[in-house]
Amino acid sequence: MRSTYSLTKYLPILLLLSFACSAKGGDKNKKVPKKPNIIVILADDMGFSDLGCTGSEINTPNLDQLASDGILFTNFYNTPRCAPSRASLLTGLYAHQTGVGHLVEDWEKPGYKGYLSKNAVTTAEVLKENGYHTIMSGKWHLGDDREHWPNERGFEDFYGIPAGGGVYFYPTKFLNREVYKNGVKTEENPDTFYSTNNFTDEAIQFIEQSKGEQKPFFLYMAQIAPHFPLQALPEDIEKYKGKYEVGYHAIREQRFAKQKELGLFPEDLEMTKGEHPKWDELEDAATEAHKMSVYAAQVDRLDQNIGKLIDYLKKENMYDNTAIFFLSDNGGCHQMVNRSPGVTPGGKDSFISYGHWSNVSNTPFKLWKRETMEGGIRTPFIAHFPKDIKVKKGLNTQPAHIIDVMTTCLELAGVDYPNTYQGNTIYPSEGESILSLAKGQKTDQNRILFWEHEGNKALRQGDWKMVKRKKSDWMLFNMKSDPLEENNIIDQYPEKAKEYTVAYQQWMTDHFVEEWPAKKKKKKLN
Template sequence: MATLTVLATAFLFAEFLSGTMLRAESADRPNIVLILADDLGFSDLGCYGGEIQTPNLDALAENGLRFTQFYNTGRCWPTRGSMMTGYYAQQIRRDYLPGVPSGGGNRSLRPDWAVLLPEMLSHVGYRSYHTGKWHIDDTPTNCGFVKTSLNRTGRYFNPKTGPNGKPLRPLEFDEEFYLTSAMADDAITNLKEHAEQHPDQPFFQYLAFTAPHFPLHALPEDIAVYADTYTEGWESIRRERWQQMQAMGILDPESARHVSPVERDLGPPYHFPEAFEILGDGETNRPVAWNRLTDKQKSFQATKMAIHAAMVHRMDIAIGRVLDQVRAMGCWEDTIVMFLSDNGASAEIMVRGDGHDPAQPPGSALTYLCLGPGWSTTSNTPFRRHKTWTHEGGIATPFIVSWPNRIKDRGQFRRNPQHVIDVAATLLDLTGATHPDDAPSPPGSSFLADLEDDHSADERTLWWYHDGHRAIRRGRWKAVSPVGEPWELYDLSNDRIESVDLALPHADILAELVAAWEQQLQESIELATKDLSDEARGKKAQWTRQSAVMSKAQQDGRIKRTQVLPNGESFFVADRHAFLMKPDAPAKTKLGKPWVFYAPALSRYPDTHESWMHQQFLDAGIAVAGIDVGEAYGSPHSQPFFDALYDEMTSRGYSTKPALLGRSRGGLYVSRFAIERPERVAAIGGIYPVLDYTSYPGVERAAAVYGVSADELQQRQDELNPVKNLDVIAEAGIPVYVIHGTDDRVVPIERNSAVLESAYQSAGNESAITLERVDGQGHNFWEGFFRSQKLIDFLIAAAKGD
């Protein structure tokens, strides 16, 4: 009995010491407030250049740090899963991987080792509270949170209920309730109860607002604040934001010298045509120029942005109230506060939930409005694209960190690339908590050192994959590929707005990044499936990226190529868009089926102006083909893709010596091919062709795709400028027929076609070239350019080998 008493006493003393040590250790650990906004754009906050009144977040930034290259996943549920675990969402089955069961919403799919932050923090003494949107599998209280509430979406106003507890029909709403404010109330209650009941433990409050996610619902008094703010239009507001961002120094001036060009043809990521019937004539699904909108559209659009601003405005007020509670508890100095958004602003337009009643005041409970691409472009200033895409506009988030006891470099910026996978890594680092012993090594990295001082971090690789959109960043280089489109390459050190695609001149770097992306994909598949049973793996065929409805909506929402291709087909060659217009009855030659190699084959070329001409080729049994190498401007780096198309065509039985046809900038393309491969050219035709890149597009625009500076491109003309190498074509005696206007100021005849004529004369082959000068015509759509029977007959004869 005495032995038992001694043992019991020793056990209780050990427990006492353990508890004392835990309290002593936890006293050195900061409290944590993690605040997540939903669909907030990079520039929406005042402290990131926006005009919306966000004094509480601005003060947080002024007394803390602003990160300028912080990334999310581009979508709500993957960001939440990544942020709460420190893994890529795909690794924990919270976003799509080929053949892997995964999904959004609340489906229970995470591996057992992928525990969430609150569970890990509980082992070092934290009590965790969740308020707001969840959108992770399982439930908050099963994942380490001791309390949870207000996990609701689709409504910001509370419907009144009847005796049965169900909403009244027709719906009536409680005027005293607004979801954003209620979330603040709940978080404040959590903090008060924690102070009263658990003062010796550090807390983790996760506050996940739904604002400013659609439907656009806001309090009337908040909407009134912005009633006249946005009537000047989205271009004006975007310009003002950019000017403010420059004045603040938000972005490295070398990385973003201007805003990204507006993609006028890019609308919502998913197209739901029925929504526009409900919303009426005021809605538009493209970011068209403001001055092209009707008065009704301008009013409708300005009101939508006013509601969006009001939602952000009220969220800031709610945040201020929560932070005031932390101060009232006397623990402000030792509380780390983090604020960010789950993705970029949304271009989506739809009607769901309680529907949209156009007779109700915009922003009220029975309306259902979405921001749309016009204002989303502004909210994501200065970046490209929107939520769901992996361009910067979809994945860049404002990120603010405050921690008075630790951050001394207050009000400054941190410019190292970071990702939501780093949130968990950092919080584990500063608290001493760890992942489970059986958890694989996470990709997230702690940025604790960035809180101490501004330093240059080692290059790291970050990876994205959502809705078929792909991206990878390594150091300053980023490769990105929208669903169904070729890979693009950008140097973010001088082009954060992703305006100049360097895929051609830096094909070696792109290839390395694409290989790294594929490797990460395969490693993620392996990690995401290693705990699955054979039965679960056997069902992989049923797992798809999207439902059939969403897949169709995304397909309908994609930018359409507007090439006019009589009897044509589109396909990919060397990961590039290519086309082939095929005659019903191909002519025959000794060298194979005849064809014309056309350029430029951009998204909108060839167009309707050339349809009659192309039909003449088809009627003569001659095919027409082209490959889209982007704005290559005759760069030698385009040649491998021209070779790839040539190889594809000859493998299909087409002639080994096609005729070339270059329209305008296409002259640079076909002249490059002829200079590099004169033995493969039957003849060259041209419609006001560009041959000199200094005349068009100019060395400043052409330099990037040539892979040199503008000064170097100017100095190396003898080597690089097609017009300086036309002697190769002339000496080969390749037959040429060119039609060019004498009044062309865009592509002056004297600096282009006339130089080609002179080269033939110097080579003694003047009989092989015909330059048809058209008096009084410029660079226009004069029918004679596109219905020149002489040019058409010349190309038909050359393609046939006649």
């Protein structure tokens, strides 16, 4: 009879092997967590109050629902200008570190090269190296030469306008900006092209085409809307016909009242003084009202397309595993532009801005794009996380910055920020993940955020903000008691002002920030 001793002898070894197989994934029923898809949607020159969920009368149900189902950050900051914000958004660095301290002109200085430095790495480059399909649609504006285009900075698929914005209908007689798809100039149908629609449709098509790869995707959709020129589809303009004939002040008052109802500001807070002309003294109030109708139509169409994208994700069972972030690159733009005098705003033959209405878009804050007062750098940030990530939904008042977006994307993807990329040393990230704030933690009160654009400067630490307009002295505000920057208290806190001035100068030195004007003057020929 065969002895059972041999089986008993090896039983401990068999049990260890069984445990090892299980630890290595031997359990076929155990599901490996799937990495989330990540979508970042950037609006252009949209102010703080331009969404329904932040006080607007404009119809934005899709973004409002995203905010309701997710988190609306109400103390979120960008930079004062389009290109710098895009640079910070994609790299997690301050814009001057990336070489885009102003726009896309090369001023032969490290902070002002006009394109992304090789010492900066983009979210797309990192995620592409870590198993993501990377997609971009829309406005690039981070380097005009092909060597700096999206396909050379980590995006496997790109459809849009490398040179910048300003294009709704196509072609346009006002700008020499062409549409490209993966490096090839496209032939667009002028009867159907409207950039907000096309950018969305092409983004969806890229996602659809990549489904077979069984990879998560990262989509950066940089819309032109609602940047000037005021150009919108007739059916969208019609929705807002007559709505703005009451004037700037009345709409600001309506928005501020709604903001208080939504809990964005305390009931006893008084709004800033209007930075616009008196409505009854305008020469042509009807045209001025129509401008805002067109602007509203542009925002409305933007929201419609976000709804289209969400519907696609839901239809394809992707929505529950997709993070969606929505933000603007800066506040509403006060620039007075009219390249089509005598033409009614709204169509392809008009090229005009909405000017004074920017003060309404930025309700209740002061100033606008290019400035470092709140109206220029504070806009809504909507964060909608995948279903399995538990966050505290609703309003979030913790300060955050556009440099935090990349860090958040990498944390969601489970990816580390690199020290080197393609043989280049990468500057350390300046951003902090927003995910911790979304889960209920508070911003580090010692963290200092910085801004500079065209000599306009600012920093914020906790409740303190110090601001210097180009031709003014430094001002100091307590943002908790004075969120609208009405009471300059710098004379009451000289030591704090001195401390912040020293910190700001050090930041400038460390981040390639030049005193304005930073552009090198050309020598005159004899």
